[in-house]
Amino acid sequence: MKILNASGCLDALTAPAVARSLDAFVTKSVTPLPREGNAPPRIAEVEHGMLNSIGLANPGIDRFLAHTLPRLRELEVPIWVSVGGFAVAEYADLCDRLDDRPEVEAIELNVSCPNVDDVPASVGEIVAASRAATRKPLYTKLSPATADIAEVARAAQKAGTDGLSLVNTILGLALDEQTLKPRLSRGAGGLSGAALKPIALAAVYACYEATGLPIVGMGGITSGRDALELVAAGAASVALGTILFADPGAPARIRAELASEIANLGVGEIDNAIGLAHAEPAAISKTAGRSAAMSVQ
Amino acid sequence: MQRARARVTGAEQIGPYTLLRVARGSLEPGIPGQFFMLEAPGRPLPRPMSLCLTPPGELAFLIDPIGPGTRALCALQPGDRLAILGPLGNGYRLDVERPLLVGGGIGAAPLPYLSDALGHPPAILGFRSDWHAEAAQLVPNAEVVVEPTFVTEALSPGHDVFACGPEPMLAAVAKLEPAAQLAWEAPMACGHGACYGCAVQIDGEIKRLCVEGPVLAAEAVAA
Structure with a gap:
């Protein structure tokens, strides 16, 4: 059971103490070429959450490998690198470039950014090509904006993903109080925060049943209770997103709250709570989840 | 960068603005031009505010109530508490002549x-x-x-x-x-x-x- 940050919700270099309070740091998504991101304004608070349309702003893989990764390594926190591309070959190339970097513990495939126009190829193809390019553990981050997320999860599993990151943001729109025009320059943006939690729970629940893969559950966690619910739905680990913006002390707080929730539950180890929401927590799923999770320790 | 729960010590109206004063506690005032993130009660996100004044033992922020977050901040009363993170960012360089x-x-x-x-x-x-x-x-x-x-x-x-x-x-x-x-x-x-x-x-x-x-x-x- 790990507590991570959701990609794009923490910069370990500007907030190293926060990164060190996590079990692993997940980078903002890196793309083959540098990206400025979308025009401002690119964030807007809404009731129970926020919208963002950052647009994968990042320095590109060359600069990331040369400048960012060596500095991240100095923090001595396990590093998961999130990668994003616009074609199958781009994901494969990114994974290939990361494969021989010992400081990278795992790779997260961001196949679900809602803030870019180019729609990548099918999840199965991306995962298969990435799998062929690296021996690192691969976590595939899925969008909840799909008719049947379990189907997508099964395709990712068949193509060789080691785990799933659930969920990415889902498109939402906010209008200006006075003008009634969209508050973000791009119009819609990814909804995160407390409003996303029921959507995340549904996705984790469905994908746990469908695949038994280890799942990093995320979406609207603000408390240990929220984390526990995602674990009960099937998450083997959890990631904190929007709450890190408001409360950089959230990892330590939520870790303590979760421990007390587990103690109250009386199930012993936290791993015993994985999948509790299901009628029959599949023993085989839990075993698969644990062994794969251990492979990235 | 430090985060603390600060107690509101005063909220004064100045024109349309509110000068919100909080007990300084362990927070450092930082350099002029730096800012703090103030928890906006009932809102998902905090709001960035530059430090306006440093009365003894206090920090004071001038706030324009233009949206739900700033309105919530301006509605705070003495005795209320809010989380404050800072000081953040780069302030002004003060080594100038005129x-x-x-x-x-x-x-x-x-x-x-x-x-x-x-x-x-x-x-x-x-x-x-x-x-x-x-x-x-x-x-x-x-x-x-x-x-x-x-x-x-x-x-x-x-x-x-x-x-x-x-x-x-x-x-x-x-x-x-x-x-x-x-x-x-x-x-x-x-x-x-x-x-x-x-x-x-x-x-x-x-x-x-x-x-x-x-x-x-x-x-x-x-x-």
Whole structure:
């Protein structure tokens, strides 16, 4: 059971103490070429959450490998690198470039950014090509904006993903109080925060049943209770997103709250709570989840 | 960067604005121009506020109630508590010879603390109405202009300009005074470099106002 940050919700270099309070740091998504991101304004608070349309702003893989990764390594926190591309070959190339970097513990495939126009190829193809390019553990981050997320999860599993990151943001729109025009320059943006939690729970629940893969559950966690619910739905680990913006002390707080929730539950180890929401927590799923999770320790 | 739960010690009305005072506790005031993230009660995200004044044992923030977060902050009462993170970002460089402070509207917020740090140099403050201009009482030695007069009309050359205000004002000041130090504002969710909500492009690179700013040299910013 790990507590991570959701990609794009923490910069370990500007907030190293926060990164060190996590079990692993997940980078903002890196793309083959540098990206400025979308025009401002690119964030807007809404009731129970926020919208963002950052647009994968990042320095590109060359600069990331040369400048960012060596500095991240100095923090001595396990590093998961999130990668994003616009074609199958781009994901494969990114994974290939990361494969021989010992400081990278795992790779997260961001196949679900809602803030870019180019729609990548099918999840199965991306995962298969990435799998062929690296021996690192691969976590595939899925969008909840799909008719049947379990189907997508099964395709990712068949193509060789080691785990799933659930969920990415889902498109939402906010209008200006006075003008009634969209508050973000791009119009819609990814909804995160407390409003996303029921959507995340549904996705984790469905994908746990469908695949038994280890799942990093995320979406609207603000408390240990929220984390526990995602674990009960099937998450083997959890990631904190929007709450890190408001409360950089959230990892330590939520870790303590979760421990007390587990103690109250009386199930012993936290791993015993994985999948509790299901009628029959599949023993085989839990075993698969644990062994794969251990492979990235 | 430190986060603490601070107790509200006062909330005074100054024109349309509220001067919110909190007990300083373990928080450091930082350098003028730096900012703090203030928990906005009942809202998902905190709000960035530059430090306005440093009364003994307190920190004070000047807040314009323009949205749900700032309205919630202005509604705080003495005894209420809120989480505060900071100081954050880069403040003004104070090693200048002939300082002149220039503020527009709620952009006057960081100037009282800056004025104290610089020994109360001259200031020019612009407001949209006499009611808004009541905030000028916080800045010693201030000349006040009210629309339709703009601060740039009162600027005289030969000063080291420190400015804070709306974007068009900063752009106009930057044209007249390329060496000016400008404090910018942008929507930001975190204040510590994570969200990229406040990112701007400077010299072909992505800079986050919360990390590289909010004070930037006028010549560094493509107007």
